[in-house]
Amino acid sequence: DVKVTQSSRYLVKRTGEKVFLECVQDMDHENMFWYRQDPGLGLRLIYFSYDVKMKEKGDIPEGYSVSREKKERFSLILESASTNQTSMYLCASSSPTDTNYGYTFGSGTRLTVV
Amino acid sequence: QKEVEQNSGPLSVPEGAIASLNCTYSDRVSQSFFWYRQYSGKSPELIMSIYSNGDKEDGRFTAQLNKASQYVSLLIRDSQPSDSATYLCAVSLNSGGYQKVTFGTGTKLQVIP
Numbered sequence: 001d002v003k004v005t006q007s008s009r010y011l012v013k014r015t016g017e018k019v020f021l022e023c024v025q026d027m028d029h030e031n032m033f034w035y036r037q038d039p040g041l042g043l044r045l046i047y048f049s050y051d052v053k054m055k056e057k058g059d060i061p062e063g064y065s066v067s068r069e070k071k072e073r074f075s076l077i078l079e080s081a082s083t084n085q086t087s088m089y090l091c092a093s094s095s096p097t098d099t100n101y102g103y104t105f106g107s108g109t110r111l112t113v114v
Numbered sequence: 115q116k117e118v119e120q121n122s123g124p125l126s127v128p129e130g131a132i133a134s135l136n137c138t139y140s141d142r143v144s145q146s147f148f149w150y151r152q153y154s155g156k157s158p159e160l161i162m163s164i165y166s167n168g169d170k171e172d173g174r175f176t177a178q179l180n181k182a183s184q185y186v187s188l189l190i191r192d193s194q195p196s197d198s199a200t201y202l203c204a205v206s207l208n209s210g211g212y213q214k215v216t217f218g219t220g221t222k223l224q225v226i227p
Binding site (some may be wrong): 040041045108 | 218
């Protein structure tokens with residue numbers, strides 16, 4: 001019954017590495033989002049996409065990029081990982097036609113950059 | 115002023131009591147309001163949404179919205195230890211043709227057996 005799948009639950013990467021976080025949803029949702037969650041700071045929006053090949057910057061896009069080549073897949077890329085990007089990364093999807101218009105989140109990826 | 119404010123807690127209630135979680139928001143044109151539950155180490159899960167002033171009930175949960183006071187709350191009746199989690203308030207508004215959702219930092223609820 002998994003609807004939003006994130007490729008890794010835990011990830012450890014070295015400073016300077018290029019990191020790919022993958023997210024796939026099977027609900028045919030148009031909208032997809034990447035957040036990071038840090039203690040005391042809550043959920044902060046990195047990037048979002050409302051359609052294939054479309055992307056918009058969120059509140060904290062610096063150091064990140066995204067790719068959406070197919071409707072079901074939204075990838076987050078850390079161009080050159082840094083220790084301040086150690087965080088929980090959450091992917092979410094939603095549909096504007098959904099009566100609740102809420103988000104369905106993936107299980108999250110806890111990334112540690114050493 | 116934060117866009118969405120919640121008391122971080124922890125809010126401790128005895129089992130069987132009513133837990134009351136509160137949230138205020140700053141943007142008067144906000145349109146949709148959501149409550150998510152997040153267990154420790156897990157991702158948020160949508161439990162309630164509300165769009166109109168008044169109350170909306172779903173089982174043991176009641177969401178209350180007062181747009182004039184820019185206030186939304188979540189009541190949990192007959193609280194159970196399994197309700198112990200962090201509850202996130204989220205507020206949505208139309209911004210530049212998109213729905214912009216802002217989350218509060220969450221209130222940690224502890225239900226004491």
